[in-house]
Amino acid sequence: MDFELMINSFPKLLNATVVTLKLLSVSLIVGLFIGLLFAILRLNKNDFINKFAYGYSYVFRGTPLLVQIFIIYFGLGQIEYLRSTFLWVILKEPYWCAIIAFALNTGAYTSEILRSAFQTIKPGIIEAGQSLGISSKIIFYKIQIPIAIRQSLPAYGNEIILMMKGTSLASTVTIMDLTGVAKYIISTTFKPIEVFIVAGGIYLFMTFIIHNVIKFLEKKYSFN
């Protein structure tokens, strides 16, 4: 066991953790909006709209994240037309391509989580709102959304952890995130176990924090 390597690589890996956290937070925020939008579309009575939303979540949940990143990073650049638009400014950067892929991916899972949360809201609660004379718009924003968010906290916590692990794929498109730097150190020193312990430890620590924050929120917003 090479303890010196472990100590020396720790600051480098910690720096890379910042990249991982940035990727994670940006894609989670964007993904949450996408997820909410598609959850609402899923509940739409128009068959075309809810089939479209279902198709989106089916495709993104049924294919590996790696394929999604590669399609966006390597594939979209091939379309000549895109190269001439302002979108190219975003799509030529691996960082933004990774974020787009992550956000679309987590958005698909989030939409499923939120949809099932909306569907488990008891109709009595909505009826109570209606009989109080509250407009349906306010019922949606002030009653349905807060309850749905509370309902989906445990599942969403899992999704955050899955997404955190998913950001490691950014290293396949040349981004030096935690996994990217870990791989670089492994391939230059050929000491996989030591690096794995340090990098894995950092990931586990983040998992631990996320897990406990979600638990705290669950308790804080519990119905009882």
Added chain:
Amino acid sequence: MELLAFGDTGWGDELFRATLMTLAVSITAMLIGFSFAAIFTPLKLSKFKSLNLIANIYTTVIRGVPELLVIYLFFFGGSGAIMFVASMFGYNEYIEINAFVTGSFAIGIISGAYSTEVFRGSIQSIDKGQFEAAKVLGLSKFKQFYKIILPQMLRLAIPNLSNVWQITLKDTSLISVTGLVEIMRQSYIAAGSTRDPLFFYSFAAILYLLLTFLSMKLINKLEIKYSRGY
């Protein structure tokens, strides 16, 4: 479409073989995962705290660390570890293990952690009376498990195992970084030599969708079979 032709002119046969490779790795990994689950589930349910701890470390670490990092550990550390074990038996030559074995093992260990949790959950949700009744009937330990607990456990486990299968199938795409020619790697090669990444990666996505779709159909049938009588 001619890009997908079989034979020398297209990539059809290569992609077909790659799809079979993805399936082979997924199934092998799933089976390796089951054998890990067979070891760690009893540890999780054991009365001894220290055994629980070992199993908990396994599932927590594997489920909290990115799959890619685990694959790198096996890819770079796999042959080193085997050579170390071999050297204890007096064999000092260089050993290289192939990408299929490394990949299936790495994915298998990941899939095993998920399977362990599934089996633990399903055993715990079997009614206590069933265990007691099995004991009272005077069946041997093996028969108690094989004839009474296992069939009930499978019924509860299959829906969740189908999730584990989906995760495993998708995780195999990550083995492409080790050079094993499965769907992802083959698409990468094809995209590189034809300069048409959009087409080949989209086609890869379709292949994965097809695999998940067909396997879900199959698993639904199993689910119906094992819930007879409910």
